[in-house]
Amino acid sequence: MVLSLRVTASLWPGCNHHAGALVARAAAFKMAGGCQASMIFWLFLLLAESYQTLAGVVTTRDPNPVADEFTAVSLSCITTYNPSGELRVEWKKLNAGTDLVYFENRLRGDLVGRAEVQGWSIHIHNVTRKDAAVYRCEVVRKEEGYLGDVSVNLTVRVRPITPQCTVPKSVPVGKTAVLTCNENEGYPPSKYIWYRNGDPVPDDPKSNLKFRNSSYKIDSTAGTLHFSVISKLDIGEYHCVAENVVGNAKCEPQRMEVYDINVAAIIGGVLVVVLVLLFITIVIRLAYKRGYFTKKQSEKGYQASSKADDVDYVRSNPVDNEGDFRHKSSFVI
Template sequence: MFVSVALLILIQSAAVVPVTVTSRSPQVQVEEFSDAELSCEFRTEKDNNPRIEWKKIDKDVSFVYYGSRFVGPFQGRAEIEGATVRLRRVTQADAGKFRCEVSAPQDSVTLGETNVTLTVLVPPQMPSCDVPSSALTGSQVELRCRDQHSIPPAVYTWYKDNRALPIRQPNATYTIDEFSGVLTFQTVSRADTGQYYCEARNRVGSSQCPGTHMQIDDLNVAAVISGVVILALLVLLCAFGVFYAHRHGYFSRHRGRSFWIPQCHGAAHISSQNLHRTEHTQNSGYSHPPKEDFKHTQSFML
């Protein structure tokens, strides 16, 4: 009797299973423009016709599957089987976190949910490469390569004359950051002259930029010295010209100018030549006596 009661309790407890929702693949990664399956599996306690909803969790929550139909951008390009959704030709706009919700009003636990994250993989496009056309020996030179679209982020390989440059090589005159795409020569030499290009690659593809020729030339020391000497001579010549002009009074003479000098009885116009003549007379120590104004008078004999 005791065994029968215990067995009955075990059967009843086994049948009472609240709604549960799980996913076989919580993390989904597919290439762009291929199909993606968002797995959702559920089990209910009593409710044989639960309500199934899919939502996309971004900055805002938007419906994917609601009211037994797909809505928004998923309409016409998705299908559902049970609670599992299959999206056709996914793009970057589809990437993100999705939530599968199962509502069972007749169960003791009425709601269950699970999340699925979709990552859309994108191969590198043609990277942008910055290679200088020329440089001088002994200078520091950087070559840059960058791809903005690859998912996951690309790693970079530099080539010189169609041969890959090793990232790590003893006594190398350069360094390569394979994650940023920067090739750095601390001091370039003529041996570094050649054609350079870069390849960006990730797990789904690769791409490369066109090659660019970089010419390394020696610094022309003789030409630099000649230029410095010529510049110094020009500076000295200009200084001598200024000194000569100042010495001969070209900066202090006023030729052909006239002035108006106020007098007690009016204004008299005096030319600059008269001024010079007056200065010369004063310098010689001689001055004309001033002319006296007089009136002619007559005397009368009384």
């Protein structure tokens, strides 16, 4: 067994000092008089431990770092291998495409001026939402080739902005009403809380005496407050707060009024319209009877008949008739 370890050491360049340690530990087990089975078990554990060390595994302290926007974050890249040759480290940003972030011992792209390299790791002083992506650290031994790589998935949390709120100014009693609240900048996506006159509107109206007689449903994800049957008790100033783990933002309060439907006024308005239409009809009929519209038509007929008289007058001219007769008589002769 000791001989096999020495052979392995000779076939694995650059690892003689590790294999020598294994040989010494195996010899110690043999000199102690341990049984062959236990010796093989311990050698297996030693070889597994040695493989992890000799393989030069590239790893990271945090594969999924999370940072709030405009704060600092580190993308770590480390290895347990300590080669004698020089290493080349590259960082790549895997987003829509592949962008070089660190190459030839200097930072590239939009990290220039707001980040620095510490060892093999990248420390970003002022992270933005555009930095959220998967980064890959690749380590290469210049003399012996590729060593390994590790991926780091950076999540950037963003504070919500002031939401856009819509509140109807007035709604009739018994009708429906929908209040909306929305913002699209926060990450993780915001949850929405509605307030009436400074009091939070509960999900269940029966859980609070101030809202017990209200009939509504709240969608905290979509930001809607839907009244199915609105009443005078729902009058008040409403505003919405958008919040996530980073912070919150609210819109300005807007007042919603609720008014009664005046049935008598509606009926009275309809009667007025009917009376006006009836009056107009009577006036038009009287105008026809008194000949206002007929007189205009007769004047047009008179002009037409005058034109006809002129035509007949020209044709009945005795001089022209006589001249025609004489001309015809002389022609016959």
